[in-house]
Amino acid sequence: MGRGYRRFWDPDAERYGISTWPWKLAPAHLKTRDQLVEMGLRPHQPPAGQILWTNKKLGIRRAYLYDIALAGPPKARSAAQVASLEAARRKRRTCPTCGVVRDYTISTALKECVPCADGLMAAA
Ligand SMILES: [Zn+2]
Numbered sequence: 001m002g003r004g005y006r007r008f009w010d011p012d013a014e015r016y017g018i019s020t021w022p023w024k025l026a027p028a029h030l031k032t033r034d035q036l037v038e039m040g041l042r043p044h045q046p047p048a049g050q051i052l053w054t055n056k057k058l059g060i061r062r063a064y065l066y067d068i069a070l071a072g073p074p075k076a077r078s079a080a081q082v083a084s085l086e087a088a089r090r091k092r093r094t095c096p097t098c099g100v101v102r103d104y105t106i107s108t109a110l111k112e113c114v115p116c117a118d119g120l121m122a123a124a
Helices: 003-007 033-038 079-093 114-123
Strands: 020-022 030-032 049-055 059-067
Touching: 030 033, 033 059
Parallel strands: 020 049
Antiparallel strands: 030 059, 049 059
16 A cells, blocks of 8 residues: 555544545445435435545545435425426526517527517518
């Protein structure tokens, strides 16, 4: 094992204040956020540890580790979040020229619905 191994080996959090392992040497039940996301999970608790490694260009890098037993599926959206998303979607389908809510998203290039855009083009 190289220097990084001893430098970043601190499972008892004596040096770093949080349990720390070198790259690839963390216990199997601790996963990075990206690893949890790959498994369809999200961390629901603060990190249980971290891995540290040295990158030649970027210096010391850190990734927090989360206990897989305390992770779970992504939190469901609240009714307010759902309503807000729906309002945003509706706004994107509403023509600012004629005010009609279309069943398609208003083109950001045309900035209005197709009939309005066609009318302007015909008038020009
Ligand atoms: Zn229109």
